[in-house]
Amino acid sequence: MDNAFGQPQTILLLGGTSDIGLAIVRALLSPVTRTVVLACRDRGRGEQVAVSLRDAGVQVDVVHFDGADTETHETVLSEVIATHGDIDVAILAFGQLGEGEATGRDVAAAVHLAHVNFTGAVSASVATANQLRRQGHGALVVLSSVAGERVRKANFVYGATKAGLDGFAQGLGDSLVGSGAKVLVVRPGFVHSAMTRGLPAAPFATTPDKVAEIAVAGLRSGRRTVWAPGILRYVFMVLRHVPGPIWRRLPLG
Amino acid sequence: MFTVSRSSLTGWGRTNPSVADVADVLAGELPSVLKEAGPRGVLVRGLGRSYGDAAQNGxxxxxxxxxxxxxxxxxxxxxxxxVGAGASLDELLRILVPRGFFVPVxxxxxxxxxGGAIASDIHGKNHHVEGSFGNHVVRLSLQRADGSVAELSRHDDPELFWATIGGMGLTGIVVDAxxxxxxxxxxxxxxxTHRITDLEALFATMAEGDEHHRYSVxxxxxxxxxxxxGRSVLSRGDHARADQLPASVAVHPLAYGPxxxxxxxxxxxxxxxxNHASIAAFNEFWFRKAPRQRLGELQTISSFFHPLDMVGSWPRFYGRPGLVQYQFVVPFGQEGTMRRVVERISASGAASFLAVLKRFGAGNDAPLSFPQPGWTLALDMPGGTTGLGELLHGLDTLVLDAGGRNYFAKDAHTVPETIRRGYPRLAEWQAVRRRADPLGMWQSDLGRRLRLADD
Structure with a gap:
């Protein structure tokens, strides 16, 4: 249960080594925080990440979780709940970027990316939302991307997965109205992180900490969607309506 | 038959909400209703005046x-x-006062x-003389998780009786008392009424004169x-005797219609x-309007005890972030701690609309009862104040180090460890609860947040 200041006791990070996900966890930490559950594919890396959180005085549990292995999602969720009780904030942060246009020419790679980023995210979100509904409170933070706002050719498979996930998460949030559970959709722009290392930065590039700050402010004020940085909302209001021939030529990285 | 509706509930401070199935039921329906309980358990809710999540069960x-x-x-x-546990003090006073009786607290x-008064073991301005609500409960009947109803008193299952007083509804449902x-x-x-210029003078005045009055705050x-x-307005009173009333009032000495x-x-x-400006202005006005000293003024029961009841749903003034009430007690001899708490709040600029200081007398036998001999301070703060969570966490440490504790009925912020330090008899209460409710039917958000039922 959150306290009166929206400070959670139990935080679940799906994609336990995600830079943005961890930045949101850190921004949520307070003296009230009891447990952080890092659910990730690579438990070894999860344990490395856990060290810094434990130094901050939090109990950290690293559990095995594979976004692609949808059959296991409900079991992982119910085990987390059996061990730690109610989840106050769950952050859905796993996902892959793919290899740009190359992924769009490789059937197996495209299907895999769609499976992890969309199917896996849908599966984990539904499993999480069912628990939040049962407990009558809690928030699910879904990391979407402006790449889904208008899909561009440079990473169109990735963009399409985020477009799908964004729409799904909006609808899930609507379906949860009245249940006590809520969904916050976070739409970051280009974020300097492990996922984008080596890529040229797009305009309005930001950092995981900035995204986290915006996400936490959004959670506390009851927003349903936030953009990071906020100006991207207006940028995309325009970009959405740019004619196709011009859109294809825009230097958007 | 009862109907269930899914509703979002908060405490009086309108902060952390949760959604539950809510139903109005008669006492006689309880055994059949309890059969419907799911894994998230059951809680009874009164009028929702606890500030935090005590009367919620998400x-x-x-x-x-x-x-x-x-x-x-x-x-x-x-x-x-x-009287039935679902009745309010308001209804009860309307029946008792014209007949020449007053509620004990x-x-x-x-x-x-x-029921809520018993579950929170509430206190009032007379605690220094007469203790808390539980001190005046002669007997009560408790709906238990197994469907039976237990008769409890100081002689009949005293352990469960005292665990129910101050037990926050987690031992069963009080049916009547x-x-x-x-x-x-x-x-x-x-x-x-006395206007007092600083905190030291207030401690001294209250320590000396409180015993001469039934009520003091x-x-x-x-x-x-x-x-x-620490500038303050001290208000002390007693029920007026018939010979103290002017002729106009003496005609109907027990008239009561709040x-x-x-x-x-x-x-x-x-x-x-x-906000800070409007609250500071109110406090300035409140202090200035009080007389330096006024003795023997006649007031009505509601203006003396329940001034805020004249404004319905007043927490709405705090807007969407709601309000957080903080109340703690520190033992006598810890006036220095009380002073440091007041200094920190004053320095933080976290505006408090109404802060009240009260001297507690002896506590009672209930393991989770809040009052203990010492000073208690209660204050309201806007929930949206930046850094309030950190401020209160720091104050918790000061209070605990001084041997004090927080009040469950007000709490919306603290952590399980604070409760374990402040309530050393928690384990004893947990043992009684396990005996009365081995399957853990009675649940609340507060209980889960503060891990009251866990070892």
Whole structure:
């Protein structure tokens, strides 16, 4: 249960080594925080990440979780709940970027990316939302991307997965109205992180900490969607309506 | 048959909400209703005046006990009343006062139920003389998780009796109770008011004079700083005797008809209208309006005990972030700690609309009862104040180090460890609860947040 200041006791990070996900966890930490559950594919890396959180005085549990292995999602969720009780904030942060246009020419790679980023995210979100509904409170933070706002050719498979996930998460949030559970959709722009290392930065590039700050402010004020940085909302209001021939030529990285 | 509706519930501070299945039920329906309980358990809710999440049970069943004080049975000779737990002090006072009796303890609002008063073991301005609500409960009947109803008193299963008093509804549902009453000659209060310039003077004045009055409480201006730190208005009173009444009142000495003057509409600007400026202005006004000293003024029961009840739904003034109430007690001899708490709040600029200081007398046998001998301070702060969580966490440490503790009925912020330090008899209470409710039917958000049922 959150306290009166929206400070959670139990935080679940799906994609336990995600830079943005961890930045949101850190921004949520307070003296009230009891447990952080890092659910990730690579438990070894999860344990490395856990060290810094434990130094901050939090109990950290690293559990095995594979976004692609949808059959296991409900079991992982119910085990987390059996061990730690109610989840106050769950952050859905796993996902892959793919290899740009190359992924769009490789059937197996495209299907895999769609499976992890969309199917896996849908599966984990539904499993999480069912628990939040049962407990009558809690928030699910879904990391979407402006790449889904208008899909561009440079990473169109990735963009399409985020477009799908964004729409799904909006609808899930609507379906949860009245249940006590809520969904916050976070739409970051280009974020300097492990996922984008080596890529040229797009305009309005930001950092995981900035995204986290915006996400936490959004959670506390009851927003349903936030953009990071906020100006991207207006940028995309325009970009959405740019004619196709011009859109294809825009230097958007 | 009862109907269930899914509703979002908060405490009086309108902060952390959760959604539960809510149903109004008669006491007689409880055994069949309890069979419907799911894995999230059951909790009974009174009038929702606890500030935090004490009367919420997210995802579970929340029951409101029907029944009114009109069924109350007054025993004039014994000076007791037997009343259903769903009845409010408001209803009960309307029956008792015209008949020359008063409730043994009333908090700052009369809109609490008898069941809630027992579950929180509430206190009032007379704690230094007469202790908390539980001290005056002669017996009670408790709906247990297995469907049976237990008769509890100091002689019949005293362990469960005392675990239920202050037990926050986590031992069962109080169905009805018999309370010891106070005979009164009039419905007026004879009140002495003193304006006090600083905190040291307040401690001294209260320590000396409180014993001469049944009721005593001080309002402190927590916005005042420096030499004015702790400036306050001390108000002490007693029930007026018949011979103290002027002729106009003496005709109907027990007349009682409290009114709500105004209610705050549901639409208040999002950030609320109570902010640092408006709160500081109010406190300045409140201090200035008080006389330096006024003795023997006659006041009505509601203006002396329940001034905020005149404004319905007043927490709406705080807007969307709601308000957080913080109340703690520190033992006598820890005036220095109290001073440091007041200094920190004053320095933080976290405005407090109404802060009240009170001297507690002896505690009782209930393991989770809040009052213990010492000083208690209660204050309201806008929930949206930046850094308030950190401020209160720091204050918790000061309070615990001084041997004090927090009050469950007000809490919306603290952590399980704070409760374990502040309530050393928690394990004893947990053992009684396990015996009374081995399957853990009685659940609340507060109980889960503070891990009250866990070892």
């Amino acid at each position: 995802g579970g069943l929340v029951l409101r006990l029907l029944g009114s004080a009109t069924d109350a049975v007054l025993d004039r000779d014994a000076g007791t009343v037997r 009333t908090p700052g609002t009369r809109f609490v139920t008898i 018999t309370l010891r009453l106070l005979p009164i000659q009039s419905s007026r209060m004879a009140v002495d 001080a309002w402190i201006d927590l916005n005042a700083k420096g030499r004015q730190l 009114k709500q003057l105004v209610a705050v509409p549901p639409i208040v600007p999002r950030p609320g209208v109570l």
